[in-house]
Amino acid sequence: MMNFNAIRSIYIFEMARAGRTLLQSIISPVISTSLYFVVFGAAIGSRIQEIDGVAYGAFIVPGLIMLSLLTQSIANASFGIYFPRFVGTIYELLSAPVSYVDLTIAYVGAAASKSIILGLIILATAAVFVPLEILHPFWMLGFLVLTAVTFSLLGFIIGIWADGFEKLQLIPLLIITPLTFLGGSFYSITMLPPVWQTISYFNPVVYLVSGFRWSFYGAADVSIGVSLLAILGFLAICLAVIAWIFKTGYRLKN
Amino acid sequence: MTPAISVTNLSKTYKSGFQALKNINLEIKQGEIFGLLGPNGAGKTTLISIICGIVTASSGTVLANGHDNVKEYRKTRSLIGLVPQELTTDAFETPWATVNFSRGLFGLPPNHAYVEKILKDLSLWDKKDQRIMTLSGGMKRRVLIAKALSHEPKILFLDEPTAGVDVELRRDMWALVRDLRKTGVTIILTTHYIDEAEEMADRIGVISKGELMLVEEKQALMAKLGKKQLTLELASKLKSIPRTLARHQLSLSKNGAELNYTYDSHANRTGITTLLADIKKAGIAFTDIETRESSLEDIFVSLVRAP
Numbered sequence: 001m002m003n004f005n006a007i008r009s010i011y012i013f014e015m016a017r018a019g020r021t022l023l024q025s026i027i028s029p030v031i032s033t034s035l036y037f038v039v040f041g042a043a044i045g046s047r048i049q050e051i052d053g054v055a056y057g058a059f060i061v062p063g064l065i066m067l068s069l070l071t072q073s074i075a076n077a078s079f080g081i082y083f084p085r086f087v088g089t090i091y092e093l094l095s096a097p098v099s100y101v102d103l104t105i106a107y108v109g110a111a112a113s114k115s116i117i118l119g120l121i122i123l124a125t126a127a128v129f130v131p132l133e134i135l136h137p138f139w140m141l142g143f144l145v146l147t148a149v150t151f152s153l154l155g156f157i158i159g160i161w162a163d164g165f166e167k168l169q170l171i172p173l174l175i176i177t178p179l180t181f182l183g184g185s186f187y188s189i190t191m192l193p194p195v196w197q198t199i200s201y202f203n204p205v206v207y208l209v210s211g212f213r214w215s216f217y218g219a220a221d222v223s224i225g226v227s228l229l230a231i232l233g234f235l236a237i238c239l240a241v242i243a244w245i246f247k248t249g250y251r252l253k254n
Numbered sequence: 255m256t257p258a259i260s261v262t263n264l265s266k267t268y269k270s271g272f273q274a275l276k277n278i279n280l281e282i283k284q285g286e287i288f289g290l291l292g293p294n295g296a297g298k299t300t301l302i303s304i305i306c307g308i309v310t311a312s313s314g315t316v317l318a319n320g321h322d323n324v325k326e327y328r329k330t331r332s333l334i335g336l337v338p339q340e341l342t343t344d345a346f347e348t349p350w351a352t353v354n355f356s357r358g359l360f361g362l363p364p365n366h367a368y369v370e371k372i373l374k375d376l377s378l379w380d381k382k383d384q385r386i387m388t389l390s391g392g393m394k395r396r397v398l399i400a401k402a403l404s405h406e407p408k409i410l411f412l413d414e415p416t417a418g419v420d421v422e423l424r425r426d427m428w429a430l431v432r433d434l435r436k437t438g439v440t441i442i443l444t445t446h447y448i449d450e451a452e453e454m455a456d457r458i459g460v461i462s463k464g465e466l467m468l469v470e471e472k473q474a475l476m477a478k479l480g481k482k483q484l485t486l487e488l489a490s491k492l493k494s495i496p497r498t499l500a501r502h503q504l505s506l507s508k509n510g511a512e513l514n515y516t517y518d519s520h521a522n523r524t525g526i527t528t529l530l531a532d533i534k535k536a537g538i539a540f541t542d543i544e545t546r547e548s549s550l551e552d553i554f555v556s557l558v559r560a561p
């Protein structure tokens with residue numbers, strides 16, 4: 001049994017919050033992505049040869065979308081649940097007839113929706129700068145949704161774990177940003193020296209970017225099956241952590 | 255009839271090791287207004303938080319309308335509305351949005367007419383589209399009440415509803431509470447103020463240091479506790495009480511600078527009028543007059559000492 005009215009209420013509330021901070025949640029990623037295109041695509045990209053038969057400007061599109069998708073999913077979801085804890089309005093969520101599953105679906109669903117919309121907006125922005133082709137649109141959407149959901153879950157976990165704004169920023173800053181920049185967003189990892197290639201295979205973002213890029217251009221650093229397994233595995237880990245948190249009431253209740 | 259709330263052997267020890275509640279047993283009757291009285295840190299908020307599901311009990315059970323608040327939490331939480339002590343609101347939201355949100359959160363389909371009625375009853379209608387952070391403290395308090403009422407609860411907890419609230423709003427709040435009771439809602443309110451409990455409650459529970467000291471009908475309790483003291487600050491010191499005032503049970507304090515009169519505030523005749531007339535006749539001038547109620551602390555002392 002689920003409390004659908006509650007899930008809908010939280011979802012609408014969270015989406016409305018994004019609407020209020022439209023500038024922050026949509027426009028700033030669009031601007032920064034455009035800047036990436038100007039710098040990497042037009043300025044530097046013209047001097048870089050094609051990778052896997054794809055022009056450099058187009059090559060970086062999937063990686064750039066992933067970059068925003070990861071950071072925004074985490075930021076949205078972590079803030080969404082941390083904020084009520086911080087200001088104290090969490091009392092209402094805890095006293096409402098909602099289960100933890102309801103809460104997770106609502107918060108993660110809203111955060112994921114926002115980053116999916118954002119991903120599509122960046123995609124549209126990219127299409128302005130470079131000629132795009134999407135060989136496997138359904139896979140593309142699939143990766144987009146799976147990644148958004150998984151990293152929103154991760155953000156949700158961070159939002160529950162954090163007990164201060166510093167911690168809220170810490171994981172994205174210390175872990176996610178380096179992983180995404182070193183995850184093959186701007187290059188193919190086959191371009192790296194062998195040692196770094198091996199190291200890269202320990203970076204989960206490599207699999208996401210690779211799979212996502214495959215859905216665009218049909219070329220990948222690792223096989224699509226492995227990419228899919230990697231993201232599903234990460235999703236499973238996040239779900240297990242959430243389940244544990246809720247079983248123990250960790251950090252939500254005294 | 256099943257009690258609205260039934261608390262059995264409830265204890266709470268916080269992670270810090272502090273025991274906030276010690277084996278509380280309490281029944282709240284259907285449709286009554288119950289006043290929970292106690293000083294700061296007594297455990298009032300902790301008790302309410304456990305009943306509402308915000309804090310987990312260390313041991314003991316809570317039933318709401320006969321349903322266990324852990325095993326059947328969806329059922330019990332739907333029944334209960336909570337107005338928290340702290341003014342915790344979504345500062346960026348409007349009253350309209352936040353009250354509708356609360357209704358949905360508690361599992362009910364939207365009902366704009368009902369929400370409109372609540373906001374009008376609480377004189378918030380003209381502020382409904384204003385951001386909550388632009389409202390005054392008293393209005394924020396009303397927003398919290400509106401949120402708590404949004405899902406038509408059968409049991410309402412008001413945790414210090416009149417803290418930091420002006421006289422007028424306090425009167426409005428009391429009127430609202432009485433109206434709610436008329437519709438069959440059971441109300442539990444906490445307060446530091448005896449006069450508030452006295453004005454509102456049918457029954458009163460006194461809690462101190464995590465222990466429920468007593469639960470009694472208001473009338474019975476007030477008869478025990480309702481002593482008031484009238485103090486006159488005299489223009490010139492008196493050495494002794496004049497014989498013309500002997501019948502008034504007076505005492506002198508501050509070296510004769512103050513004259514005290516103790517009376518029962520619930521008696522039909524407090525004797526104040528005749529006292530003042532006699533004082534005037536005796537030619538005693540006073541510069542100030544003050545009445546004081548037995549403080550909560552006095553009451554606790556007397557409770558602990560009571561046989």
Ligand SMILES: Nc1ncnc2c1ncn2[C@@H]1O[C@H](COP(=O)(O)OP(=O)(O)OP(=O)(O)O)[C@@H](O)[C@H]1O
Binds near residue numbers: 273296297
């Ligand atoms: N999260 C917590 N961790 C540790 N101790 C706590 C916690 N919350 C409350 N306490 C302690 O439990 C005791 C009871 O607190 P509670 O808030 O229930 O009191 P109260 O009767 O509502 O007081 P007040 O009238 O000031 O609101 C206090 O000593 C308080 O310090």
Ligand SMILES: [Mg+2]
Binds near residue numbers: 300
């Ligand atoms: Mg309190």
